[in-house]
Amino acid sequence: MTNESVKQQVREAFDRRVAVRVYNDQTIPREDVEFILDTAWLSPSSVGLEGWRFLVLDREKIAELKSAIKDVAWGAQPQLDTASHFVILLAEKNARYDSQAIRESLIRRGLGEGEALTSRIDLYKSFQVRDMQMADEPRALWDWTAKQTYIALGNMMTTASLLGIDSCPIEGFEQTVVNQKLADLGWINPDKEAVATLLSLGYRLKDPKHPRSRKPRQEVVEWV
Ligand SMILES: Cc1cc2nc3c(=O)[nH]c(=O)nc-3n(C[C@H](O)[C@H](O)[C@H](O)COP(=O)(O)O)c2cc1C
Numbered sequence: 695m696t697n698e699s700v701k702q703q704v705r706e707a708f709d710r711r712v713a714v715r716v717y718n719d720q721t722i723p724r725e726d727v728e729f730i731l732d733t734a735w736l737s738p739s740s741v742g743l744e745g746w747r748f749l750v751l752d753r754e755k756i757a758e759l760k761s762a763i764k765d766v767a768w769g770a771q772p773q774l775d776t777a778s779h780f781v782i783l784l785a786e787k788n789a790r791y792d793s794q795a796i797r798e799s800l801i802r803r804g805l806g807e808g809e810a811l812t813s814r815i816d817l818y819k820s821f822q823v824r825d826m827q828m829a830d831e832p833r834a835l836w837d838w839t840a841k842q843t844y845i846a847l848g849n850m851m852t853t854a855s856l857l858g859i860d861s862c863p864i865e866g867f868e869q870t871v872v873n874q875k876l877a878d879l880g881w882i883n884p885d886k887e888a889v890a891t892l893l894s895l896g897y898r899l900k901d902p903k904h905p906r907s908r909k910p911r912q913e914v915v916e917w918v
Pocket of ligand 1: 711712713714715768769770862863864865866867891906907
């Protein structure tokens with residue numbers, strides 16, 4: 695495949711992708727959902743932490759989610775009624791430089807012992823304390839891991855679009871209530887993780903009424 699044909703394919707996927715909120719009753723094949731999930735799993739994260747989990751729901755589980763959160767998820771109404779699948783993107787809490795999660799990420803990357811481990815943790819300490827000013831603020835630490843889940847979110851949406859599958863990212867919901875409901879369902883451990891976003895997936899019922907709107911390119915892209 696030439697660069698030109700890759701570019702064309704990617705561009706078409708970006709042109710095709712719009713936030714699709716109402717889906718038809720077609721179900722996405724399991725292998726396509728798994729492929730989309732691969733691109734979340736393989737996404738990069740700051741310091742290689744992978745401070746995330748992705749819960750995948752089919753129609754049966756979406757029905758459970760719907761009865762638990764519909765009242766407090768204003769941004770997910772038609773999606774909960776019609777989507778083929780949902781992904782719940784969870785971000786890890788308390789990923790401080792001295793946490794077990796950071797230590798495990800270093801072990802995974804072969805830096806888990808002796809001087810290599812200590813000096814890397816010192817580096818992450820100054821990164822979190824001096825550079826990012828977040829080490830002692832649970833909300834800031836969670837925002838840091840939550841930001842990274844959006845990389846996986848973007849990759850999943852692009853991959854879905856390349857496969858002719860529609861999607862909608864969703865953060866229009868009452869976070870504390872949704873986290874509590876998911877904990878009640880036994881789907882999340884609220885001490886360790888919280889929901890960053892939801893992603894609905896399916897096939898569009900119809901094309902959007904309005905053309906896609908974007909700021910002029912020159913307003914947002916500038917060569918310095
Ligand atoms: C992080 C994020 C959160 C969003 N949350 C919602 C939501 O809760 N409900 C919804 O219907 N759309 C939601 N959207 C979709 C946006 O409204 C939509 O992407 C935007 O208007 C641009 O339109 P387009 O995606 O069709 O290009 C969200 C989009 C993003 C990126």
